[in-house]
Amino acid sequence: MAVVNKPVDVVIVGFGWTGAIMAMELADAGLQVVALERGDDANTEPNWAYPKVVDEIAQSARNGLLQNLSKTTVTLRHGKDDTAVPYRQIGSFKPGQGVGGAGIHWSGVHSRVMPEELRLKSHVTERYSAKFIPKDMQLQDWGVSYDELEPHFDRFEYVCGTSGQAGNIQGRKIEGGNVFEAPRSRDFPLPPLADPPTSALFAKAVRELGYKPYALPAANASRPYVNSYGCQLGPCNFCGFCSDYGCINYSKASPQTTILPALYRKPNFSLRTNAHVLKVNTDSTGKKATGVTYVDAAGREIEQPASMVVLAAFHLHNVRLMLSSNIGKPYDPETGEGVVGRNFCYQVLNSVNLFFDKNTYINQFMGAGGVGQAIDEFYGDNFDHGPLNFIGGGVIWGRQTGNGPVRGIPLPQGTPGWGSAWKQAVKDNYLHSGRIEAQLSNMAYRGCFLDLDPTYKDAYGSPLLRMTLNWQDNDQRLSEYVGGKLQDIGHAMGAKSMSGRIIKRGTDWDTRAYQSTHINGGTAMGTDPKTSVLNKYLQSWDVPNLFVLGANVFAHGIGYNPTGMVGALAFWAAHNIRSTYLKNPGPMVAK
Amino acid sequence: MAASTSEVAPPTATPASNDYAPSFFTPAEWAFLNAACARLIPNDDNGPGAVELGVPQFIDRQMGTPWAEGALWYMQGPFLEAKAEFGYQSALTPKQQYRLGIKAIDEAVQAATGKPFAALPPTEQDAWLKRIEKGEVKSDALSLKSFFGSFLLKNTMEGAFGDPLYGGNKDMAAWKMIGHPGVRADYLEFVAEAKPYPYGPVSLHGKRG
Numbered sequence: 001m002a003v004v005n006k007p008v009d010v011v012i013v014g015f016g017w018t019g020a021i022m023a024m025e026l027a028d029a030g031l032q033v034v035a036l037e038r039g040d041d042a043n044t045e046p047n048w049a050y051p052k053v054v055d056e057i058a059q060s061a062r063n064g065l066l067q068n069l070s071k072t073t074v075t076l077r078h079g080k081d082d083t084a085v086p087y088r089q090i091g092s093f094k095p096g097q098g099v100g101g102a103g104i105h106w107s108g109v110h111s112r113v114m115p116e117e118l119r120l121k122s123h124v125t126e127r128y129s130a131k132f133i134p135k136d137m138q139l140q141d142w143g144v145s146y147d148e149l150e151p152h153f154d155r156f157e158y159v160c161g162t163s164g165q166a167g168n169i170q171g172r173k174i175e176g177g178n179v180f181e182a183p184r185s186r187d188f189p190l191p192p193l194a195d196p197p198t199s200a201l202f203a204k205a206v207r208e209l210g211y212k213p214y215a216l217p218a219a220n221a222s223r224p225y226v227n228s229y230g231c232q233l234g235p236c237n238f239c240g241f242c243s244d245y246g247c248i249n250y251s252k253a254s255p256q257t258t259i260l261p262a263l264y265r266k267p268n269f270s271l272r273t274n275a276h277v278l279k280v281n282t283d284s285t286g287k288k289a290t291g292v293t294y295v296d297a298a299g300r301e302i303e304q305p306a307s308m309v310v311l312a313a314f315h316l317h318n319v320r321l322m323l324s325s326n327i328g329k330p331y332d333p334e335t336g337e338g339v340v341g342r343n344f345c346y347q348v349l350n351s352v353n354l355f356f357d358k359n360t361y362i363n364q365f366m367g368a369g370g371v372g373q374a375i376d377e378f379y380g381d382n383f384d385h386g387p388l389n390f391i392g393g394g395v396i397w398g399r400q401t402g403n404g405p406v407r408g409i410p411l412p413q414g415t416p417g418w419g420s421a422w423k424q425a426v427k428d429n430y431l432h433s434g435r436i437e438a439q440l441s442n443m444a445y446r447g448c449f450l451d452l453d454p455t456y457k458d459a460y461g462s463p464l465l466r467m468t469l470n471w472q473d474n475d476q477r478l479s480e481y482v483g484g485k486l487q488d489i490g491h492a493m494g495a496k497s498m499s500g501r502i503i504k505r506g507t508d509w510d511t512r513a514y515q516s517t518h519i520n521g522g523t524a525m526g527t528d529p530k531t532s533v534l535n536k537y538l539q540s541w542d543v544p545n546l547f548v549l550g551a552n553v554f555a556h557g558i559g560y561n562p563t564g565m566v567g568a569l570a571f572w573a574a575h576n577i578r579s580t581y582l583k584n585p586g587p588m589v590a591k
Numbered sequence: 592m593a594a595s596t597s598e599v600a601p602p603t604a605t606p607a608s609n610d611y612a613p614s615f616f617t618p619a620e621w622a623f624l625n626a627a628c629a630r631l632i633p634n635d636d637n638g639p640g641a642v643e644l645g646v647p648q649f650i651d652r653q654m655g656t657p658w659a660e661g662a663l664w665y666m667q668g669p670f671l672e673a674k675a676e677f678g679y680q681s682a683l684t685p686k687q688q689y690r691l692g693i694k695a696i697d698e699a700v701q702a703a704t705g706k707p708f709a710a711l712p713p714t715e716q717d718a719w720l721k722r723i724e725k726g727e728v729k730s731d732a733l734s735l736k737s738f739f740g741s742f743l744l745k746n747t748m749e750g751a752f753g754d755p756l757y758g759g760n761k762d763m764a765a766w767k768m769i770g771h772p773g774v775r776a777d778y779l780e781f782v783a784e785a786k787p788y789p790y791g792p793v794s795l796h797g798k799r800g
Contacts, residue, residue, distance in 0.1 A: 052795070055754055056752070057749060057753040062658050068662075070665055072665075073665040076677055078676075086665045088664045088666070088680065089663075091678050194779075196783070237778060237779040238778040239776035248776065360785065363778075363782075363788055365778075404771060405748075405765070405769060417744060418632065418747075419631070419633060423633070423637050423638075427638075427769055430770060430771065431787075508676055509676065511678055
């Protein structure tokens with residue numbers, strides 16, 4: 001028999017960015033809040049103190065801060081008729097583990113979204129035609145507008161102390177910022193970071209090509225900062241250990257640096273670590289959540305009753321919990337019916353390494369996760385897709401994220417992988433090479449989805465989540481087009497040679513090499529319960545006292561980094577819970 | 592070290608393995624590992640090789656970590672054949688990879704030449720490693736191509752460029768060779784300058800190089 005805990009107002013599953021935001025906002029509203037985190041507790045001191053954490057073997061080679069896949073992972077396949085095999089080692093994407101979640105080892109690129117992306121089906125139909133949408137592409141509107149989200153984008157940026165330069169304040173275009181961006185209510189809380197060599201060369205080259213570069217918004221503080229919770233950040237020192245690492249410097253925004261010190265003071269909040277949630281419990285009608293069941297570190301099964309349940313784990317686990325809890329109809333790719341697991345997407349990342357002469361110092365060991373210059377000429381619908389006949393776009397950037405030799409030293413094409421010639425090439429190129437990338441949208445398709453694997457199980461005996469995903473024609477053609485622009489920029493930057501990865505027609509999703517942790521979709525938000533799991537307030541259509549956060553709520557894969565959107569959506573959901581739901585708990589949108 | 596014969600690769604300047612007794616590798620395996628490492632990163636005019644850097648010691652010490660038991664990976668069956676894009680799909684742990692991989696290579700070399708890998712001259716060792724890298728040397732026990740690329744070569748690079756506290760990168764020599772400042776991790780004053788960084792490396796123990 002499970003131990004039954006004392007009931008609480010709110011139980012939050014997962015304690016990364018979204019869990020911390022929701023816990024703070026609901027504890028602030030006076031509710032009794034319990035957060036359950038399956039990993040360990042962690043904090044800047046002692047976990048990410050200098051120099052212990054800046055260890056490439058521990059963090060990058062052995063994935064010290066990432067999910068230990070031995071307990072639970074996912075299975076992977078390219079198409080619905082293939083047999084899926086487990087994601088046995090960390091590769092293409094990097095789920096986090098422990099308090100702070102992926103908010104610890106992320107880079108810090110802090111973007112918003114374009115208004116038309118949130119109403120993509122309507123927008124494409126209006127600007128082009130309904131026939132412009134390929135047959136198997138499942139476009140839909142998200143149900144929420146940019147204007148509704150703007151105060152919450154702003155809120156999250158001011159919590160994070162994000163560094164950047166506005167390009168559009170309330171409709172006023174500002175030179176030096178991103179002139180394509182949607183209107184923001186005010187400037188960033190901090191000015192942009194200094195440009196490392198890669199970013200400076202990129203900005204100069206794209207300006208010569210006629211584009212308008214802007215400083216990528218970065219949740220790496222450029223100045224000392226105190227946010228509205230009283231949490232303090234120190235200026236980033238470009239240590240070069242950002243993605244894969246916890247910040248040594250209190251500079252990268254994370255739950256620990258921006259929210260938790262204030263949250264932990266609230267007596268009506270409590271956190272339980274090493275609590276692995278097995279399922280959301282519902283009453284006999286299946287329309288009301290009664291709490292969750294979890295397993296603690298000692299292996300005991302414990303029931304936590306609650307008036308409200310919030311799923312705030314990483315993408316994969318939120319979708320898996322919906323499926324294992326039988327909440328919402330699972331998606332069936334044969335009939336196209338059902339919603340949980342539908343519209344599973346990723347992003348398309350093209351990466352080009354640039355090799356310069358020996359007088360051009362890039363010093364790739366310096367950098368910060370979010371620092372860089374970018375262009376948005378090929379983002380979203382900023383360019384005419386009519387003659388191109390594909391949907392989507394993305395951001396092209398020259399970032400300098402910081403890299404060390406264990407993480408891999410890019411070398412010119414044709415260099416041997418070992419021996420004296422390799423050694424000479426490593427010596428010649430390490431200080432003189434950089435990287436530019438194009439990160440592109442990934443549309444939703446009928447054949448790309450999530451469900452439960454019929455064969456493989458996790459350490460708790462539950463089925464693993466199964467990913468069915470491959471690159472589709474529309475996205476491959478987009479990638480070829482923008483990939484060409486990326487190479488043009490590389491030439492304009494003065495690279496003497498280039499190597500890298502451009503996804504083209506015929507390229508399959510390769511799950512081995514890291515590209516990004518920006519997997520999304522599977523419990524889409526939307527306007528229609530037949531094509532979405534959640535309404536615009538991230539409330540379950542089927543179980544109104546269940547809210548689901550994370551990139552899993554996306555209706556398709558946007559080109560920007562998702563964390564800004566994920567954080568803003570958590571503030572948006574919290575705001576509406578506080579202002580509307582708590583006064584009258586029940587469906588906030590009629591089904 | 593390998594039994595020395597006139598055909599063996601010339602002795603290295605400061606073999607880091609002289610004062611190290613391996614815990615995991617047998618004498619024959621240790622001879623292979625030292626010989627292979629010496630070819631993957633040779634001792635040459637650009638700086639010390641993998642053996643001088645202590646890479647065999649690094650790999651032996653890594654064999655005592657949870658990683659070597661496969662404890663960081665999902666290791667439940669069934670283990671199915673899959674396209675390369677789906678990554679590692681073998682039940683073998685890193686320890687088993689080294690045990691079986693070295694045995695298979697030495698057996699193949701022995702069958703062809705009458706000698707173990709470590710006793711071949713360097714040019715022949717290189718030729719064997721290139722064939723293994725391309726997948727031209729087969730074993731019933733495991734994929735030698737995967738053993739070479741995902742373990743032997745990858746771990747050699749980790750040992751050479753990782754912090755010296757793990758047993759490799761002796762005197763931070765691999766960092767000095769490429770100009771990597773190790774864990775200095777503080778570049779605010781230098782980041783906007785596309786110039787040579789003026790300081791040498793620092794290790795996790797605070798040693799300066």
